[in-house]
Amino acid sequence: MNRKKWAFLLGKGLLLASLVVLPGCSDKGESTDIVIIGGGGAGMTAAIEAHNQGAEVILIEKMPMLGGNTVRAEGGLNAAGTPYQAAAGIVDSPELHYEDTMKGGKNLNNPDLVRTLTNGAAASVEWLKENGAELSEVGRAGGASVNRIHRPAGGEAAGNFIVVALKKKLEEYNIDVRLQTTANEIIKNKDGVVTGVKVTDKENKQYTINADSVILAAGGFGANMEMIKSYQPQLADFSTTNHPGATGDGTTMAEKIGAKLVDMKEIQIHPTTIPGHGVLITEGVRGDGAILVNTEGKRFTNELLTRDVVSQNILAQPGKVAYLIFNDELRANLKATEEYFGMDLVKEGSTPAELAQQIGIDAAALADTLERYNGFVASGTDTDFERADLVLSFEKGKYYAIQVTPGIHHTMGGVVINTQAQVLDTNDQIIKGLYAAGEVTGGVHGGNRLGGNALADIITFGRIAADEAVKSLNQ
Numbered sequence: 001m002n003r004k005k006w007a008f009l010l011g012k013g014l015l016l017a018s019l020v021v022l023p024g025c026s027d028k029g030e031s032t033d034i035v036i037i038g039g040g041g042a043g044m045t046a047a048i049e050a051h052n053q054g055a056e057v058i059l060i061e062k063m064p065m066l067g068g069n070t071v072r073a074e075g076g077l078n079a080a081g082t083p084y085q086a087a088a089g090i091v092d093s094p095e096l097h098y099e100d101t102m103k104g105g106k107n108l109n110n111p112d113l114v115r116t117l118t119n120g121a122a123a124s125v126e127w128l129k130e131n132g133a134e135l136s137e138v139g140r141a142g143g144a145s146v147n148r149i150h151r152p153a154g155g156e157a158a159g160n161f162i163v164v165a166l167k168k169k170l171e172e173y174n175i176d177v178r179l180q181t182t183a184n185e186i187i188k189n190k191d192g193v194v195t196g197v198k199v200t201d202k203e204n205k206q207y208t209i210n211a212d213s214v215i216l217a218a219g220g221f222g223a224n225m226e227m228i229k230s231y232q233p234q235l236a237d238f239s240t241t242n243h244p245g246a247t248g249d250g251t252t253m254a255e256k257i258g259a260k261l262v263d264m265k266e267i268q269i270h271p272t273t274i275p276g277h278g279v280l281i282t283e284g285v286r287g288d289g290a291i292l293v294n295t296e297g298k299r300f301t302n303e304l305l306t307r308d309v310v311s312q313n314i315l316a317q318p319g320k321v322a323y324l325i326f327n328d329e330l331r332a333n334l335k336a337t338e339e340y341f342g343m344d345l346v347k348e349g350s351t352p353a354e355l356a357q358q359i360g361i362d363a364a365a366l367a368d369t370l371e372r373y374n375g376f377v378a379s380g381t382d383t384d385f386e387r388a389d390l391v392l393s394f395e396k397g398k399y400y401a402i403q404v405t406p407g408i409h410h411t412m413g414g415v416v417i418n419t420q421a422q423v424l425d426t427n428d429q430i431i432k433g434l435y436a437a438g439e440v441t442g443g444v445h446g447g448n449r450l451g452g453n454a455l456a457d458i459i460t461f462g463r464i465a466a467d468e469a470v471k472s473l474n475q
Contacts, residue, residue, distance in 0.1 A: 032058045032176075034469050035197050035211040037183045037250060040068025041159070041455065042438030043217035044166040045462030046469075048131060050215075051173050053470040058209055059175060060199055062182040063245040066167055068219050069439065070458060072243060073159030074282030074336050076151035077128075077135055077459065078452030079121035084138050084150060092146050094118040101453060104143040104306045105412075105446025108263065113444045116419045117453070117460055124459035125150050133165035140287040140389050141451035143306040147389075149452035155284060155334035158455060186214060186253050186434065194257070194433030213433050213469035216423065217462065218250025220411035220439035222267075228408060231265045239278035240408040241270055250440040254415045258425040259434075262442040264413035268449055271310040273407030274345060275321060281340065281404055283307075283451040288334050289392025290326040291373060292404075295319055297356065297365030299373065302385040308448040311406035323359055323401045325370070330392055331400065340402060347401045355399040370394040410449050414442035421465035435469050437461035 034050050036043045039061030047059045061068075080097040097118040102109055125135055135150035135158060151158045170177055180202035187196045187208065196210040221227045222242030229236045255261060272281040286292070286303040292310075294300050294317040301313040314322045331337050340346050349355030352370050356363035376382040377393045415436050416424045423434040438458040445453060 029208050029210070030058070031210040032056045033211065033473055034058075034213045034215060034466070035060065035209045036215045036217055037197060038068065038217035038219055038438070038440070039063070039066040039177065039179070040217060040219055040438060040458065041070030041162060041166070042458035042462040043068075043215070044163070044170060045459050046215045046217060046437060046466040047175050047177075048166065048169050048173065049463045049466035050470055051175050053467070055470050055473060057175055058211075059170075059177045060181040060183060060197070060209075061177070061179050062249070063243070064180050066177070066179070067160075067163040069222070069243055069246055070159045070455070071163045072241065072280060073455055074157040074280060075141055075284050075287070075451045076139065076149040076158040077121070077125060077455035078141065078144065078148045078450065079125045079150055079456060080118060080148060082122045082125050082150065084125070084136050085147070088138055088147070090138060090147050092148055094121070096145055097121065097148065100143055100145055101450055102446070104448050104450040106448060107446065108266065109446030110443035112419050113417070116464070117444060117456055120460040120464070121456040124456060124463065127463060128162060128165070128459060131165055131169050133162045139284055140304065141283050142286065142304045142310065143450040144452070149284070149287065151284065155288070155336050157282065157336045157339065162455070183218070183249065183253065186216075186257050188257050192432065194431060212473055213435060215465045215469055216250050216254060216415065216434065216436040216440055217438050217465070218440045219246045220414065221248025221251060222246045222408050222411050224248045228267060232267050235267060235269070235408055238269065238406070238408045239273065239276060241273055241278045241280040242408065251414055254423060254434070254436070254440075257431070259423050259431060260416040260426045260428065262413060262416050263446065264442070266412035266445075266447050267408065268307060268410040268412060269311045269406040270409035271307055271314055271406050272324060272404040273409075275403060275405045278407045279343070279345070280407075280409070281324060281402055282336050284334055284336055285324055285326060285330070287389075288330050290324045290330060292322045293325055293361075293366065293369055294322055295361055297361045297369055299369050299384065302382070302387045304387055304389060306448055307409075307451065314404070314406055321403055321405045323361075323403055325394070326392070326400050327394055327396065328398050329396070345402050349399050350397055352394075352399055355401055359401050359403070410445070410454065411439060412442060412445040412447065412449055414440045416443060417441050417461075420468045421461050422468065433472070435465040437465040
């Protein structure tokens with residue numbers, strides 16, 4: 001029963017107190033319009049959108065806090081044709097965004113889903129602004145033809161910024177959010193229609209939430225090493241940037257009720273994580289001008305190639321590590337870097353020679369590398385690796401370095417959806433009552449996700465899932 005119907009019945013005095021199920025009651029069978037599994041960016045977006053369209057919503061999250069992997073996303077949100085791009089004189093279009101995404105995904109992406117993503121991303125930026133998370137600054141991410149990745153002013157990490165804003169909206173709207181509540185099973189009736197979810201709460205009590213629609217937003221499986229190894233054994237020794245709850249539960253539950261899976265072997269490693277720890281260094285550092293050098297002090301790649309290519313190029317270097325090199329100019333312009341200083345991840349020097357001594361590489365080689373790169377910046381042409389976006393000169397310090405290596409970052413595979421975010425079964429038929437959004441889905445990113453497309457994915461498809469689920473209430 002939706003919120004409007006509840007209000008009508010309450011107003012008429014027709015709703016009996018005995019029908020109201022209160023939290024903590026011994027009778028744990030409950031009913032709602034829409035139940036959302038997962039409290040990351042996609043789930044929170046869907047909850048807010050569905051609420052604003054008049055639906056009664058319950059959002060369940062197995063972890064003790066909201067945010068999922070979204071809270072760890074640092075770069076920003078890719079969108080084409082926004083007012084922020086126009087103000088900066090950036091010429092872009094959803095078509096160019098589409099072409100970059102398909103190319104970056106090795107054309108394994110579902111073209112219809114990519115069209116939906118790129119056509120809807122600008123509206124997602126506007127939606128976030130309306131909900132307290134304005135992404136007014138535009139930068140460059142790997143695989144993008146133009147500056148397209150939207151982030152908070154000053155370069156603050158975008159994911160946490162968005163999560164904080166959306167949590168405030170959930171609280172403002174008094175949306176029913178249940179933390180430490182695990183979905184165990186998606187329920188289907190005899191006609192194959194999804195009718196709710198069986199859950200276990202933090203007190204280990206099991207109950208059923210009956211619903212007209214279920215939105216699956218449970219995230220990927222990047223923290224489930226057994227699942228990772230089953231699809232990509234060569235990644236067994238890699239660390240992961242994923243939060244501990246990213247264990248693929250949603251994918252497994254959906255598969256058990258007949259959902260089709262796609263691209264499960266497509267697992268992305270991010271090129272810049274801290275060795276042995278999986279701490280992510282945002283792509284914004286490279287996008288704002290940092291370069292990569294190896295332990296010999298030499299540059300070895302175009303830093304703005306796609307993540308898979310940059311990762312492989314780092315793995316080909318001595319020790320399978322590299323150093324991100326930047327200076328005070330970048331630090332001042334990218335607020336996200338302050339976190340790395342606070343975590344004691346950064347080495348520094350007043351000169352290139354001092355920095356080289358701090359990280360144990362040849363001082364002359366590093367100085368030559370920086371001098372050569374400064375020449376590229378001055379001429380506007382990188383004759384070594386054809387980097388197009390030459391925005392940072394290393395003529396002035398201080399100079400900084402962070403040691404990095406690739407780590408498991410994003411699982412591109414998951415349940416198959418259509419452009420209405422409806423989940424499909426193994427016969428490519430719609431599973432009625434079941435929608436999905438975010439990293440639990442497959443097909444959007446193909447063989448490699450572009451930096452900035454994950455946040456675009458979760459907001460765009462989270463809104464679509466909510467919109468379609470609400471429409472179904474009136475059918």
